[in-house]
Amino acid sequence: MSDLDFPSSAETLDGVSTVEVRTSANAALIPTIRAVASDLAARADFDLDAISDLRMAVDEACATLVDVAAPSSTLRCTFLVRQERIEVRAEVNAGQPDAAVSTDTFGWRVLQTLADDVQALRTPGVDGNGPTVGIRLDKHAGETSR
Amino acid sequence: MTEPVAPGSRPTVDTPPLRTSITAPRPGTALLDVHGEVDTLTAPALEQALRDLLADPGAGQLVVVDLTGVTFLASSGLAVLIRAAHRATERHLRLRLVAPSRAVRRPLQITGSDQLFDMYEDVSAAVV
Amino acid sequence: MTQGDPEYGHLSPLLEKYAALDPDDPRREALRDELVTGFLPVAQHIARRFNNRGEPLDDLVQVATVGLINAVDRYSPDRGTDFFSFAVPTISGEVRRHFRDLGWSMRVPRRLKDLHVSINTAVSNLSQDLGRAPRPSEIADQLGVPVADVLEGLEASEAYRSSSLDEMLSSEQGSATVGELVGEADAELARVDFQQALRPVLAELAERERTIVLLRFFGNMTQTQIADKVGISQMHVSRLLAQTLDRLRSRLDPDTRSG
Numbered sequence: 275m276s277d278l279d280f281p282s283s284a285e286t287l288d289g290v291s292t293v294e295v296r297t298s299a300n301a302a303l304i305p306t307i308r309a310v311a312s313d314l315a316a317r318a319d320f321d322l323d324a325i326s327d328l329r330m331a332v333d334e335a336c337a338t339l340v341d342v343a344a345p346s347s348t349l350r351c352t353f354l355v356r357q358e359r360i361e362v363r364a365e366v367n368a369g370q371p372d373a374a375v376s377t378d379t380f381g382w383r384v385l386q387t388l389a390d391d392v393q394a395l396r397t398p399g400v401d402g403n404g405p406t407v408g409i410r411l412d413k414h415a416g417e418t419s420r
Numbered sequence: 421m422t423e424p425v426a427p428g429s430r431p432t433v434d435t436p437p438l439r440t441s442i443t444a445p446r447p448g449t450a451l452l453d454v455h456g457e458v459d460t461l462t463a464p465a466l467e468q469a470l471r472d473l474l475a476d477p478g479a480g481q482l483v484v485v486d487l488t489g490v491t492f493l494a495s496s497g498l499a500v501l502i503r504a505a506h507r508a509t510e511r512h513l514r515l516r517l518v519a520p521s522r523a524v525r526r527p528l529q530i531t532g533s534d535q536l537f538d539m540y541e542d543v544s545a546a547v548v
Numbered sequence: 549m550t551q552g553d554p555e556y557g558h559l560s561p562l563l564e565k566y567a568a569l570d571p572d573d574p575r576r577e578a579l580r581d582e583l584v585t586g587f588l589p590v591a592q593h594i595a596r597r598f599n600n601r602g603e604p605l606d607d608l609v610q611v612a613t614v615g616l617i618n619a620v621d622r623y624s625p626d627r628g629t630d631f632f633s634f635a636v637p638t639i640s641g642e643v644r645r646h647f648r649d650l651g652w653s654m655r656v657p658r659r660l661k662d663l664h665v666s667i668n669t670a671v672s673n674l675s676q677d678l679g680r681a682p683r684p685s686e687i688a689d690q691l692g693v694p695v696a697d698v699l700e701g702l703e704a705s706e707a708y709r710s711s712s713l714d715e716m717l718s719s720e721q722g723s724a725t726v727g728e729l730v731g732e733a734d735a736e737l738a739r740v741d742f743q744q745a746l747r748p749v750l751a752e753l754a755e756r757e758r759t760i761v762l763l764r765f766f767g768n769m770t771q772t773q774i775a776d777k778v779g780i781s782q783m784h785v786s787r788l789l790a791q792t793l794d795r796l797r798s799r800l801d802p803d804t805r806s807g
Binding site: 316317319320321322323324415416417 | 671680681682683684685695699702
């Protein structure tokens with residue numbers, strides 16, 4: 275185990291580091307969110323396959339949500355960096371009242387393969403606004419725990 | 421999904437276009453070279469390049485897709501590759517993919533789609 | 549290139565003869581020299597088009613000549629393509645690769661390049677030992693370097709593959725087709741009021757296709773003139789134009805635009 279250069283702890287009391295990224299709900303900004311996902315997973319010492327999987331899973335979740343987002347709205351993506359595990363929650367305000375995350379698509383099946391756990395989320399809109407639609411996913415750092 | 425861009429305005433964050441080119445490194449071999457990231461915005465360019473690649477195959481032709489320069493492959497890119505594999509099969513061809521990097525190999529492996537292609541680590545091995 | 553080509557027509561039969569020789573035929577070398585010498589102006593022409601980028605012309609000509617030798621060796625007349633449509637991309641490709649490799653070695657500090665190599669080796673070894681992909685800390689242990697270096701190195705290895713700046717330079721400015729022509733085509737484009745919509749669509753095309761569209765519709769050149777300028781046959785131009793226009797139409801039509 276390397277005894278050099280452990281990053282200084284940025285943990286809160288409950289052992290979770292939180293990073294939240296908000297962007298315009300625009301596909302051109304998803305690469306930035308991917309870069310954050312990669313960076314966090316690498317710093318959390320995920321194995322190289324897990325880093326690649328998380329990056330792709332985050333991309334898939336964001337792309338799915340940007341597709342149903344209301345025009346000029348915001349994509350919110352929160353990374354909860356735990357010991358050996360990163361949880362990602364992404365959400366948008368949807369444009370259409372009946373908007374939801376489709377779970378019978380090729381993309382969703384890929385997401386299920388990449389992530390250890392994935393869930394589609396939906397909160398109905400209030401006062402005539404569209405619903406809030408989201409995806410939550412979990413990824414473990416590697417095959418064997420340390 | 422399309423982003424409405426008002427005429428005369430430019431998006432402030434540009435997505436670099438996917439770079440593709442088709443050459444014939446040897447007689448009977450068609451090589452598609454791809455550089456960049458393949459995601460929802462750039463997957464259509466990859467799809468078109470693969471259509472061009474498969475448009476006119478001679479009998480017994482080798483068809484190679486060099487993904488060495490691809491630094492990211494999204495599920496939309498994966499879907500494009502899989503569709504191309506099926507189109508190749510209709511023409512009695514099997515696509516050769518050059519994919520040394522984890523960003524391309526990993527998605528192909530965990531979805532089992534690497535079975536649809538002949539996989540190579542190096543383009544020089546793939547074109548002979 | 550046809551038999552009737554005044555400059556290179558006499559080389560056609562030599563190409564056929566060369567392709568038909570056995571690999572160990574003693575006549576190969578002399579014939580190859582004659583072919584390479586005969587087509588050398590083509591390689592020089594292509595090299596000159598990349599000349600404005602700080603690389604000595606001699607080096608470029610050398611690299612282009614290697615491309616020409618490869619083209620002569622690999623060309624097969626009975627495949628139906630003419631030699632130029634095969635050789636021009638082969639030669640340009642060789643010169644572009646030269647710039648790409650150069651860009652990598654000039655832009656990235658030696659330390660990171662060495663690290664890139666060590667990391668790849670360590671990853672390979674560790675993957676075998678562990679039966680899974682290694683973690684950055686495991687790679688760092690293996691190499692005896694700080695984890696921060698490994699993180700930096702993992703990021704840099706992406707840079708080699710994408711090297712977007714080099715790609716941009718080698719395909720846009722140094723291109724045999726777009727480089728010297730973008731001036732005239734651009735002036736025409738400025739007068740087109742669907743420029744904003746057309747431009748991204750044009751950007752998606754391969755550079756040769758893009759040049760041909762620009763020359764035909766804004767440069768008002770005939771297909772034969774375009775063929776001469778780009779170095780391929782008129783039939784080839786016709787085919788490329790048809791394919792490209794189909795694609796442009798479907799891209800510009802909002803009903804078929806992919807989302």
